[in-house]
Amino acid sequence: MKLTLGFSPCPNDTFIFDALVNKKIDTGGLDFEVVLEDVETLNKWAKEGKLDITKLSFPAFFQSLDNYILLNSGSALGKGVGPILITNTKQRILTNEIDDKTIFLPGENTTANLLFSFAYPCATNKSFILFSEIEEAVLGIAGSLGVIIHENRFTYEKKGLQKIIDLGEYWEKKMNVPIPLGGIAIKRNSGRLIHLQVDSLIRKSLEYAFVNYPAITSYVKEHSQSMSEDVMRKHIDLYVNQYSLNLGAEGTGAIKTLYEVYCSMNNAGVESDISLFL
Numbered sequence: 001m002k003l004t005l006g007f008s009p010c011p012n013d014t015f016i017f018d019a020l021v022n023k024k025i026d027t028g029g030l031d032f033e034v035v036l037e038d039v040e041t042l043n044k045w046a047k048e049g050k051l052d053i054t055k056l057s058f059p060a061f062f063q064s065l066d067n068y069i070l071l072n073s074g075s076a077l078g079k080g081v082g083p084i085l086i087t088n089t090k091q092r093i094l095t096n097e098i099d100d101k102t103i104f105l106p107g108e109n110t111t112a113n114l115l116f117s118f119a120y121p122c123a124t125n126k127s128f129i130l131f132s133e134i135e136e137a138v139l140g141i142a143g144s145l146g147v148i149i150h151e152n153r154f155t156y157e158k159k160g161l162q163k164i165i166d167l168g169e170y171w172e173k174k175m176n177v178p179i180p181l182g183g184i185a186i187k188r189n190s191g192r193l194i195h196l197q198v199d200s201l202i203r204k205s206l207e208y209a210f211v212n213y214p215a216i217t218s219y220v221k222e223h224s225q226s227m228s229e230d231v232m233r234k235h236i237d238l239y240v241n242q243y244s245l246n247l248g249a250e251g252t253g254a255i256k257t258l259y260e261v262y263c264s265m266n267n268a269g270v271e272s273d274i275s276l277f278l
Contacts, residue, residue: 003190003198006035006042007055009223010150011216011232012239016074018219020205027201036223038130039182040107046185047109053186053198058255060109061185062262065274069195070247070255072278073202074184077243077251082168082179083112083149085119086161088138093145093164099123104138104146106131111181112147114262115167118174121265132225135159149181151227151235175261177254178243195278203245252277 005021007013019025021034035051043060045051049067061070083106087093093101099122105113108128116123129137131149135156138146145164148156156163168179184202186195209217213236216229224232243251255276263270 001029001194002031002033003052003194004035004050005032005053006037006045006051007184008039008042009036009225010239011220011224011227011235012076013055014220014223015209015213015217015236015240016202016206016244018205018217019208020201022219025201025204025208028197030197030201038132040110040128040130043107043109049187052190053184055182055184057107057110057112057114057182058180058258059111059114059262061183061276062259063109064185065271065276067187068185069188069275070277071184071186071195071199071202072246073199073206073244075243075247075251076181076183076239077178077247077254078181078239078241079172079178080166080168081181081238082166082171083115083147084153084156084166084168085116085145085147085164086135086138086156087143087145087164088141088161089143090162095120098145098164101125102127102141102144104129104134104144106134106147106149110149111179111258112149112167114258114265115171115179116147117265118261119165119167119170135161151231153238154231154234175257177257178250180251180255180258181239183255199278206240206245247277 043056046056046060046064103126134146138144
């Protein structure tokens with residue numbers, strides 16, 4: 001049986017899926033047609049139900065509950081891992097000034113956008129661009145702001161950009177739960193047995209990767225967009241953790257909290273009759 005599988009080329013995802021897609025582990029008769037795309041493209045595809053299994057941001061998952069259910073393995077949650085709001089000026093920027101500025105964000109359906117709106121609900125002058133272009137966009141327009149994710153956490157200061165606020169830290173202080181960034185979802189109509197098998201395979205793939213870490217495999221390097229191995233490891237260390245192996249009670253609780261916040265911010269009711277989790 002062949003299933004389509006989408007995830008990003010970022011080191012945290014390729015690290016998790018390397019052993020699975022390259023059959024370093026026994027896949028139990030399942031084959032995977034892999035699609036590597038940036039997370040916002042995967043978010044849009046999820047709302048269309050395009051792939052059998054997909055990485056996606058949690059707001060996109062909440063919009064796709066009719067089609068997808070979340071697996072226990074493969075997610076990105078944690079503490080101190082959230083997006084960062086940056087600027088190109090060293091002058092202090094007040095909260096009411098942020099409301100009027102242009103904000104570059106990595107996608108309308110991303111958790112970064114949700115966390116920014118959670119902190120700054122009145123800031124609506126948003127421009128959505130590819131996450132890897134945000135640093136240069138902020139550098140190019142005086143007084144503009146940007147929300148950075150992924151490896152840009154490790155590069156923005158070297159480019160002379162300044163942090164205004166860590167949106168993840170703001171979320172943690174306000175809600176007292178870890179930050180849910182993204183997860184792995186599977187089509188509900190795939191059936192319970194396939195759900196369980198795929199979930200188990202992702203966990204085994206990650207366990208295989210952990211056994212061989214800190215070695216960086218050729219598969220991770222191939223898709224790392226010329227990052228140094230040091231940045232790749234920082235990326236993996238930040239976004240791959242115990243929640244990636246299994247969400248557990250704390251992880252599922254954090255996602256439920258984010259879902260309730262998402263519904264409140266979008267004036268939507270919580271879908272209590274639809275299970276979020278496997």
